[in-house]
Amino acid sequence: MPDALPKPIIHLINGFMNENGGSEQEALHIARLLRDRSDLTLWSPSSRCSPELARRHGIRRIGLGAGHRPNGGTFVFVGSHWRNKLWPYLCRAPQRLIYVFNTFHPKLLSLTATHPPMLRWPRTEYVFISEFQKTLLGVDGDLQPSPIDIARFSPAPRRHPANARPVIGRLSRDTPDKHDLEDIALYRAWAGEGAEIRLQGATALRAAAEDALADAPAIRILPEGAMPAVDFLRGLDVFYYRTGAHVETFGRVVLEAMACGLPVVCHRRGGYAEWIRHGENGFLFDTTEEARRLVGALLADRALRASVGEAARRTVESIYSDDALRARADFYLRSAK
Structure with missing residues (x-):
């Protein structure tokens, strides 16, 4: 029986600073979608990464030492970008570069659209979370609504009594x-x-x-x-x-x-x-x-x-x-x- 194909290598990058933040929750949900089908690692480039999130989800802090930074595969930035950081110059270039873009800021769009030639990073691929956002920014990209766990977010088994205050x-x-x-x-x-x-x-x-x-x-x-x-x-x-x-x-x-x-x-x-x-x-x-x-x-x-x-x-x-x-x-x- 032939050996199974190796799983794609994916590095998911987010600040992971706020347990209640929409960007963090989006990154974690993408991780749940991909975990069983890829060789997935979660990374935070921020010194303010939540210790609780890091412990619960195995998030690694990006550093300059070998083994402490993403290397090759697919880089997926979720509400984050790498500018003014040294680590991208030390790692093997990704085969794919994806930004899940969840803001309206044109400045961030320009920061993520081009990269210094010495990085030799591939063309940026964008994921937008609504047609509204994509149209306002005027940039082509994949459209994916921000993920929600609908098994967890589901109607309550029973409502309060009919005579209660709404x-x-x-x-x-x-x-x-x-x-x-x-x-x-x-x-x-x-x-x-x-x-x-x-x-x-x-x-x-x-x-x-x-x-x-x-x-x-x-x-x-x-x-x-x-x-x-x-x-x-x-x-x-x-x-x-x-x-x-x-x-x-x-x-x-x-x-x-x-x-x-x-x-x-x-x-x-x-x-x-x-x-x-x-x-x-x-x-x-x-x-x-x-x-x-x-x-x-x-x-x-x-x-x-x-x-x-x-x-x-x-x-x-x-x-x-x-x-x-x-x-x-x-x-x-x-x-x-």
Whole structure:
């Protein structure tokens, strides 16, 4: 019987600094897709690599010594780049060079598009996480939605009692640019209509709002990472999302909420919007008044919440089916052309 073909060598590179970061979670999910089908090593070039992530996932710190840097095979950078580092000049050049590009920054795009001739690295291949992002950047590349574990992010076995206060929630990193200050008035209005508001990753909003949220006991503000994302989402009835200065290239948390069977009400600006069919599997808005009206309709209609949430779950199941995930993994596993 002939020997089995050797598995492709893949080096997956990310800062791995924040356990709750979207870029880190994306890198780890790609690793899960590839681990059984490749000779895979996870690397961090950052001195701020999370010790817990490193221990749990076997992540190695990149250094200058032999055996402490990626060597040959396929280099996959996820939300990271190598500029101003010495180690690329010391390692064997990759056969393929892939950047999973999850930002809008043109400067980073230019940094990753070309390399010093002495490196002899191959042409850069890009993976974009939404058509929205790809179109804005105007660069060709493979399109792969940011990965989600839909076995873990799934509808709760049972909801709270029918007479309980409906819960509107939001989840994000805890930075000011992730929040729109106009949402403060919405949260107060919905709380006044009998809803409970849960905002995880919103202490930055509370600081910006000063006293506007202090006298609203139905509004609960939690720091980033206070609860596992799946547990937080499963405690909601409606997921609401709008950012401030930050523009979501994909918005993984919106798809995670949909995977949990939640009706989502989201600002139209973001990569997630291309997966939302307004009025069928979620809702999109442009103005604050539209957001107020859409959430109000969901609060008043339990059956509408259920039907839209079920459609949202079906959408996510189609995006992350076994066949779709295998096809995305195949992109990383193929040989250099």
